[in-house]
Amino acid sequence: MKRLLCIVGGMNAGGAETFLMKLYRKIDKNQFQMDFAVATADKCYYDDEILSMGGRIYKISPKSSGVVRNFNSIKKLVKREKYSYVLRTSQHSLSALELFAARIGGAKTTIFRSSNSNTTTGAGKDLLLHRICRFMPLWNADIKLAPSTEAAEFMFGKNCIKKGRAILLHNAIDLSLFHYDIAAGIRIRNELNIPAETTIIGHVGRFNQQKNHAFLLDVFKAYSCKNGNSVLLLVGKGELEPAIKEKASELGILDRIIFTGVRSDVPALLSAMDVFVFPSLYEGMPNTVIEAQATGLPCLIADTITREADITGLVHYLPLDSADAWASYIANLPQETRTTPIQKFKENCYDIESVTEQFVKLVFEK
Secondary structure, rough: EEEEEEEOOOOOHHHHHHHHHHHHHOOOOOOOOEEEOOOOOOOOOHHHHHHHHOOEEEOOOOOOHHHHHHHHHHHHHHHHOOOOEEEEEEEEEHHHHHHHHHHOOOOOEEEEOOOOOOOOOOHHHHHHHHOOOOOOHHHHOOOEEEEHHHHHHHHHOOOOOOOOOOEEEEEEEEEOOOOOHHHHHHHHHHOOOOOOOEEEEEOOOOOOOOOOOHHHHHHHHHHHHHOOOOEEEEEOOOHHHHHHHHHHHHHHOOHHHHEEEEOOHHEEEEEEHEEEEEEEOOOOHHHHHHHHHHHHOOOOEEEEHHHOOOOOOOOOOEEEOOOOHHHHHHHHOOOOOOOOHHHHHHOOOEEHHHHHHHHHHHOOOO
């Protein structure tokens, strides 16, 4: 059996981690296994599922304890467990140093997957360090992957896809799970005490700076002033959640917002929504926008996000300069019958079966 070691911060319900889990669920476990090296002592969202499928979870020293200790812990793990295949997924080029550690430890094939089109802050020292270290993934990764052209070029350089230096591996979804389910949508509305005639504006994402929840609150405030029979449904957790609740209270809209936390029934929640609003400052390729489209949900997203995210024609782009403009756009969206656009996902290779097959060929059959 061939085993792939995936190096991550922790296997929580973020976009990059969720994508790895989608691959892991579909991969043929009689031939391949995926194990995870995590830089946290905390139990993470996907840990139990990983262990239930035969995966292993190893604790490594985080970079915060020192780059040398982090490097050595990875090198020793790869050498001790005799890993031939090692993958690092990250939005920062410096993370490719961990692939060099894996190579020193004996890894034969190293894979770097760019997960975003910007760094955490997108400015200052963090972005400068990323640019300085951008040679690292080019030198230390045998296989270079990204979910979009923007994410690829941010990590691997201009025209890297056209030049064959990097490969697109789409953020695919399981179409057996993500589809429009009217009964599930009704069940969610009943659970959350939302009447059928109430408009649900929805968002799924971590509460952090990148996801731009503060702007989303401004949009909902503007919309609800003219459309009182509406609620904002926010799915996810994160460090900025208390600040967002405080701002919602200041805007006088806290009683119209439902905070669900992390949920395992995202397809049902999407089926209950009327519109998906996603004003991120940057994205590699947003999983949740892909998932929302699979349920036939119209999506209004920031024009900072790649045009490749529009697989179905359901995605509408707006600049982040006016919350009122977003609110007006939502109010004027045409009411159309929702369907599940399965064929468009398959034609564009966004179904998880196709992407898993591509991944296996790239990594294990290279």
